[in-house]
Amino acid sequence: MSLSKMPLVDANHAPDASSCTLDSQRTLYPYVTGTSVVAFKYKDGILMAADMGGSYGSTLRYKTVERVKPIGKHSLLGASGEISDFQEILRYLDELILYDNMWDDGNSLGPKEVHNYLTRVMYNRRNKFNPLWNSLVLGGVKNGQKYLGMVSMIGVNFEDNHVATGFGNHLARPILRDEWNENMSFEDGVKLLEKCMRVLLYRDRSAVNKLQIAKITEEGATIYPPYSLKTFWGLEAYKNPTAGAEGSW
Amino acid sequence: MSKATVDLPPKGGFSFDLCRRNGMLSKKGVHPPSYRKTGTTIVGIIFQDGVILGADTRATEGPIVCDKNCEKIHYMAPNIYCCGAGTAADTEAVTDMVSSQLQLHRYHSGRESRVVTALTLLKRHLFNYQGHVQAALVLGGVDVTGPHLHTIYPHGSTDTLPFATMGSGSLAAMSVFESKYREGITKDEGINLVSEAICAGIFNDLGSGSNVDICVITKGHKEYLRNHLLPNSDVYALKREYTFPKKTEVLLTKITPLREKVEITEGGDAMEE
Numbered sequence: 001m002s003l004s005k006m007p008l009v010d011a012n013h014a015p016d017a018s019s020c021t022l023d024s025q026r027t028l029y030p031y032v033t034g035t036s037v038v039a040f041k042y043k044d045g046i047l048m049a050a051d052m053g054g055s056y057g058s059t060l061r062y063k064t065v066e067r068v069k070p071i072g073k074h075s076l077l078g079a080s081g082e083i084s085d086f087q088e089i090l091r092y093l094d095e096l097i098l099y100d101n102m103w104d105d106g107n108s109l110g111p112k113e114v115h116n117y118l119t120r121v122m123y124n125r126r127n128k129f130n131p132l133w134n135s136l137v138l139g140g141v142k143n144g145q146k147y148l149g150m151v152s153m154i155g156v157n158f159e160d161n162h163v164a165t166g167f168g169n170h171l172a173r174p175i176l177r178d179e180w181n182e183n184m185s186f187e188d189g190v191k192l193l194e195k196c197m198r199v200l201l202y203r204d205r206s207a208v209n210k211l212q213i214a215k216i217t218e219e220g221a222t223i224y225p226p227y228s229l230k231t232f233w234g235l236e237a238y239k240n241p242t243a244g245a246e247g248s249w
Numbered sequence: 250m251s252k253a254t255v256d257l258p259p260k261g262g263f264s265f266d267l268c269r270r271n272g273m274l275s276k277k278g279v280h281p282p283s284y285r286k287t288g289t290t291i292v293g294i295i296f297q298d299g300v301i302l303g304a305d306t307r308a309t310e311g312p313i314v315c316d317k318n319c320e321k322i323h324y325m326a327p328n329i330y331c332c333g334a335g336t337a338a339d340t341e342a343v344t345d346m347v348s349s350q351l352q353l354h355r356y357h358s359g360r361e362s363r364v365v366t367a368l369t370l371l372k373r374h375l376f377n378y379q380g381h382v383q384a385a386l387v388l389g390g391v392d393v394t395g396p397h398l399h400t401i402y403p404h405g406s407t408d409t410l411p412f413a414t415m416g417s418g419s420l421a422a423m424s425v426f427e428s429k430y431r432e433g434i435t436k437d438e439g440i441n442l443v444s445e446a447i448c449a450g451i452f453n454d455l456g457s458g459s460n461v462d463i464c465v466i467t468k469g470h471k472e473y474l475r476n477h478l479l480p481n482s483d484v485y486a487l488k489r490e491y492t493f494p495k496k497t498e499v500l501l502t503k504i505t506p507l508r509e510k511v512e513i514t515e516g517g518d519a520m521e522e
Binding site: 178195199241 | 421425428449452
């Protein structure tokens with residue numbers, strides 16, 4: 001057995017297959033996942049919403065997962081995908097912000113800088129075939145400039161007026177493309193967010209009816225307490241739908 | 250002298266003769282052409298007086314648009330229409346077949362066709378072929394029992410719904426319906442809602458595009474609005490105030506007559522006859 005093929009285990013233990021142990025050193029599949037995040041710019045800053053569900057495959061295992069977190073003074077980070085990788089990213093960002101604060105030079109990292117840092121981290125991990133299995137949404141306001149960007153697990157990054165991850169791309173973005181405008185007030189923004197989250201609740205199987213809305217403005221970040229959306233099931237056609245067509249449903 | 254073996258006529262059914270050669274070609278990297286699909290947005294809603302069906306008009310062959318203005322709303326009966334998504338040949342063939350079966354049934358029974366009849370004929374056929382006939386349909390119509398709207402999946406399952414979307418653009422269209430649909434809307438509101446849903450599919454899904462077709466079916470009356478909306482026409486036409494002349498411009502005309510040179514032979518031989 002050549003040296004290069006030597007598995008990274010204790011010499012006393014006989015490895016079963018070298019590839020098997022090497023594979024456990026990198027992410028192959030996500031396990032506990034969060035579903036979509038929807039965010040857009042409004043008059044005073046950025047509005048972001050995510051539900052609080054963490055699915056373990058097809059079971060809804062965790063129902064109080066906070067998937068939107070404030071970063072430093074100027075940004076909000078929302079993530080979908082593997083929750084453990086999200087927690088790891090939060091630790092990296094914590095360290096980043098800590099070092100920035102230690103400089104104590106009156107400047108603080110804005111959303112553009114944090115977005116760039118995240119892009120580099122995600123892309124580098126992808127190059128090593130060991131990705132952080134997340135789609136990240138980074139929004140913030142600094143010196144009056146609003147910024148909203150997204151980074152995928154392979155390092156694709158872009159900036160836009162409204163973004164969504166996962167299923168939100170298919171269900172929420174069409175609504176946002178039609179109904180978003182530059183100068184929405186906070187109330188209008190929340191109504192539009194609720195509209196998107198309601199459609200996601202109806203049509204995404206991993207959605208949970210418990211969502212958190214977060215906003216970030218020049219003054220700072222506010223994450224509102226979780227609440228549920230009202231759903232409407234009272235269509236006449238849903239009562240006895242197969243009255244005319246026996247055998248269908 | 251009779252031949253030792255007689256060539257029997259083929260008994261019908263699928264001939265597997267070319268399968269081995271196809272497998273060999275695939276292994277060498279020569280793949281068969283992809284099916285012409287209608288990567289699509291098709292929708293239907295039930296409104297106050299009946300049913301409105303809508304569809305986009307793009308047919309794709311892999312990444313290429315092979316027909317930019319095809320018809321996806323197929324005729325089944327005077328009071329029943331069916332939108333089709335999936336493999337174009339399958340949707341055409343299956344709707345044509347059931348349409349003629351319905352016509353024969355109308356002659357036999359002397360009555361207007363019912364939507365459940367079309368539904369049952371379609372789902373039995375599709376289930377029989379275990380999903381290999383890749384047709385996903387939105388069937389709508391108005392008969393004596395009232396307005397009906399159904400979706401039929403390639404494996405043969407059906408749904409009875411007040412609003413339905415199918416095809417690759419179904420999520421974009423469904424997001425419009427889930428946020429804006431109400432029961433008992435009027436015909437104009439319904440046409441607007443269906444157009445909005447199809448436009449959401451056209452602009453947000455790559456498999457759908459071009460124009461919007463609408464079909465309104467009410468009791469005893471139907472309106473087929475082919476190309477009701479053309480949201481993609483002439484968007485990038487250059488608008489300029491000057492025009493170029495169509496033919497090559499004539500700058501100068503100068504005529505130089507050539508000197509005539511003619512030889513006249515006097516008293517030559519007459520032409521022989």
